[in-house]
Amino acid sequence: MIVLDKENNILTLHTKNTTYQMKADQYRVLTHTYYGPRVDGCDLSYLVRYADRACAPNPDEAGEDRTYSLNTIPQEYSTCGVGDYRLPSIELELPSGSRSADLRFTGCEVRRGKYALEGLPAFRGTGEDAQTLVIRLEDAAAQVEVELYYGVFEEYDLITRAARVINRGTEPVRLCQCASLCLDFPGADLDLVTFDGCHLMERAPHRAPLRPGVQGVGSTRGTSSHQHNPFVILCGRSADEDHGLCYGASLLYSGSFQALAEVSQYDSTRLVMGVNPWHFCWTLAPGQAFTAPEAALVCSPRGLGEMSRQFHRAIRAHLIQDPLEGRRRPVLINNWEATYFDFDAGKLVDFAKAAAPLGVELLVMDDGWFGKRDNDCGGLGDWYVNTGKLPGGLEALVPKIQELGMSFGIWIEPEMVNEDSALYREHSDWAFHIPGRPPVRGRSQLVLDFSREEVRRHIYGQIKSVLSSADVSYVKWDMNRSLSNVWSAALPPERQGEVYHRYVLGVYEMLDQLRRDFPHILIEGCAGGGGRFDAGMLYYTPQIWCSDNTDAIDRLRIQYGTSFCYPVSSMGAHVSAVPNEANGRCTSIQTRGVAAMAGTFGYEMDPGKTTPEEKEVIRAQTAFFKEHYDLIQRGDYYRLTDPFQNGPYTAWEQVSPDRREALVSLVTTALHAAPSFQTLKLKGLDPGLTYQINGGDTFPGSALMEAGYPLPLFHGDYQSMQLYCRAI
Numbered sequence: 091m092i093v094l095d096k097e098n099n100i101l102t103l104h105t106k107n108t109t110y111q112m113k114a115d116q117y118r119v120l121t122h123t124y125y126g127p128r129v130d131g132c133d134l135s136y137l138v139r140y141a142d143r144a145c146a147p148n149p150d151e152a153g154e155d156r157t158y159s160l161n162t163i164p165q166e167y168s169t170c171g172v173g174d175y176r177l178p179s180i181e182l183e184l185p186s187g188s189r190s191a192d193l194r195f196t197g198c199e200v201r202r203g204k205y206a207l208e209g210l211p212a213f214r215g216t217g218e219d220a221q222t223l224v225i226r227l228e229d230a231a232a233q234v235e236v237e238l239y240y241g242v243f244e245e246y247d248l249i250t251r252a253a254r255v256i257n258r259g260t261e262p263v264r265l266c267q268c269a270s271l272c273l274d275f276p277g278a279d280l281d282l283v284t285f286d287g288c289h290l291m292e293r294a295p296h297r298a299p300l301r302p303g304v305q306g307v308g309s310t311r312g313t314s315s316h317q318h319n320p321f322v323i324l325c326g327r328s329a330d331e332d333h334g335l336c337y338g339a340s341l342l343y344s345g346s347f348q349a350l351a352e353v354s355q356y357d358s359t360r361l362v363m364g365v366n367p368w369h370f371c372w373t374l375a376p377g378q379a380f381t382a383p384e385a386a387l388v389c390s391p392r393g394l395g396e397m398s399r400q401f402h403r404a405i406r407a408h409l410i411q412d413p414l415e416g417r418r419r420p421v422l423i424n425n426w427e428a429t430y431f432d433f434d435a436g437k438l439v440d441f442a443k444a445a446a447p448l449g450v451e452l453l454v455m456d457d458g459w460f461g462k463r464d465n466d467c468g469g470l471g472d473w474y475v476n477t478g479k480l481p482g483g484l485e486a487l488v489p490k491i492q493e494l495g496m497s498f499g500i501w502i503e504p505e506m507v508n509e510d511s512a513l514y515r516e517h518s519d520w521a522f523h524i525p526g527r528p529p530v531r532g533r534s535q536l537v538l539d540f541s542r543e544e545v546r547r548h549i550y551g552q553i554k555s556v557l558s559s560a561d562v563s564y565v566k567w568d569m570n571r572s573l574s575n576v577w578s579a580a581l582p583p584e585r586q587g588e589v590y591h592r593y594v595l596g597v598y599e600m601l602d603q604l605r606r607d608f609p610h611i612l613i614e615g616c617a618g619g620g621g622r623f624d625a626g627m628l629y630y631t632p633q634i635w636c637s638d639n640t641d642a643i644d645r646l647r648i649q650y651g652t653s654f655c656y657p658v659s660s661m662g663a664h665v666s667a668v669p670n671e672a673n674g675r676c677t678s679i680q681t682r683g684v685a686a687m688a689g690t691f692g693y694e695m696d697p698g699k700t701t702p703e704e705k706e707v708i709r710a711q712t713a714f715f716k717e718h719y720d721l722i723q724r725g726d727y728y729r730l731t732d733p734f735q736n737g738p739y740t741a742w743e744q745v746s747p748d749r750r751e752a753l754v755s756l757v758t759t760a761l762h763a764a765p766s767f768q769t770l771k772l773k774g775l776d777p778g779l780t781y782q783i784n785g786g787d788t789f790p791g792s793a794l795m796e797a798g799y800p801l802p803l804f805h806g807d808y809q810s811m812q813l814y815c816r817a818i
């Protein structure tokens with residue numbers, strides 16, 4: 091609910107459990123007064139305190155009042171160069187060459203439903219479930235207007251934000267920074283949690299108390315990156331899974347980003363998140379506008395677990411657009427780790443023949459089907475079927491797969507080109523290159539300039555004709571390197587600062603086109619595993635390959651970290667062969683299945699090479715997954731242990747919304763002789779109900795949650811179990 095007190099310029103956003111408030115003060119500066127647990131009917135501006143502080147400049151309007159300084163007042167959208175020395179949200183370069191921004195409130199309005207952002211991903215909402223607040227600010231000297239957008243999803247405690255900057259003047263203005271989110275807190279007694287890692291080990295949570303000064307994460311790679319995720323948490327020092335105040339901030343952006351927190355000299359905190367200002371400068375001609383990507387906030391007064399569940403619910407209901415519209419997604423098998431580039435139509439048909447009787451429903455043909463692509467040194471950019479490998483093209487292959495009762499999916503990497511390709515020989519200037527500098531390769535490939543329409547059009551035309559040639563129901567969109575040598579032949583020198591962002595807009599545009607032309611196709615995002623796992627991509631691709639690391643034990647950590655923002659249904663996870671290709675570890679097929687069921691669930695191995703016993707297990711796994719699909723993919727997710735604590739096991743749980751069903755999964759990760767007895771406390775059950783476990787013993791919900799379930803003594807490395815709990 092949005093409440094406007096126009097007389098006093100107090101703007102309040104209420105969700106079910108939280109309140110967010112702003113007030114335009116006597117000088118029309120938009121102050122941020124409060125964000126936290128719900129407070130009703132109150133002007134919270136008493137929280138904004140004034141004192142005569144040394145070295146704090148006073149704006150002209152304040153006259154002799156030295157207690158009024160932008161440097162100490164909590165700002166809704168921070169400015170720069172006019173008295174606030176903390177992190178700016180916006181920086182303008184005016185025709186004079188001066189760099190500053192000074193914003194004053196001019197008005198606001200409430201709209202039914204949720205705003206959309208042209209060309210950018212954003213949560214979707216209707217008049218039934220969302221409201222929009224638009225706030226207008228002006229920089230009179232610069233003749234620039236800023237619109238701040240707020241989407242309020244009451245049910246999910248979710249507030250989205252975006253900003254739009256419009257040049258209302260008669261001369262061009264350069265935008266040097268334009269954040270999506272600025273959030274000021276009165277104290278500094280908070281921890282910052284970031285999700286960091288590398289290729290093969292993505293999104294490990296790192297939590298540290300805030301300290302004076304600036305701290306944070308970002309990416310300069312042109313992708314959101316394996317290294318740091320555009321999702322951060324600020325939480326109370328003692329907040330844990332079930333208690334404490336937590337703020338999660340997720341940026342819906344798949345390019346270079348920045349998320350910084352600053353603790354000021356007087357122990358207030360500011361969080362600023364948005365497109366990375368490094369290598370960013372956008373020229374706004376008179377009348378032109380720039381839109382900053384959306385950021386989504388969840389405040390949970392009840393710990394990190396509830397914060398995550400609210401994100402999961404909101405992402406599933408209002409961000410992801412699933413072409414299957416609520417129907418179950420198929421269990422897939424992907425040939426990559428089993429064959430790499432060494433496959434042909436015969437091998438794929440054999441895969442399908444072996445996989446279909448095991449309950450697998452979709453065959454995904456990975457990298458290597460196009461152009462001249464026998465290794466990762468050539469072929470990218472030539473999106474036509476290699477008929478040496480697939481005689482008769484997809485037209486011949488797909489019906490054979492379908493006759494076996496399976497559907498068909500395909501891998502693409504549209505943003506890339508190899509020098510050894512027909513495309514590069516014809517259009518070498520379409521790859522990013524800085525004039526005078528030698529090429530910088532990654533995985534032997536170069537990045538196409540997707541800021542250019544003709545480049546996108548050419549690539550999309552090829553891909554569209556492949557996808558139109560047969561009944562394709564799934565596409566894996568991969569992206570296997572970070573950007574470098576970024577310079578566009580299509581833009582003049584003074585506008586090269588737009589290229590990184592225009593590249594992302596180009597990717598979004600093509601994804602949108604793909605979705606519109608092939609609305610029935612399920613797209614899985616991928617970037618060398620989880621190099622672009624962000625809420626922006628989830629708007630276009632309902633699932634994203636979590637990591638190239640398919641080892642079940644490492645995946646426990648990767649999926650745990652990912653779960654802080656992103657739902658199970660978005661995490662691409664497969665059972666692969668052992669020894670695992672990433673780390674050589676061997677785990678049982680049961681354990682690999684349990685780990686993959688914390689994600690979308692599928693296989694990535696040669697089914698023909700499995701033993702009869704393994705086949706039996708796979709059949710049971712696919713049947714179990716299908717039977718409990720709703721619970722696994724749409725249930726409320728509870729982290730029961732932290733795999734980074736090196737405890738004896740890692741456990742998690744999915745609970746149905748009516749709390750009558752739950753699935754507990756557990757994998758042992760440390761083994762010792764003479765183990766102690768362990769009990770596992772479940773969460774989220776109805777204490778008043780009695781649950782039957784795996785069709786056997788019964789326990790009251792209260793006993794399972796308060797006293798715990800008695801775990802057996804495990805014997806052997808990496809054992810696993812699943813407890814299916816049903817209320818009786």
Ligand code: DGJ
Pocket residue numbers: 426456457501568570616617618619635637638
């Ligand atoms: C990286 C992906 O993450 C893998 O799953 C696979 O598709 C390869 N690229 C193919 O080149």
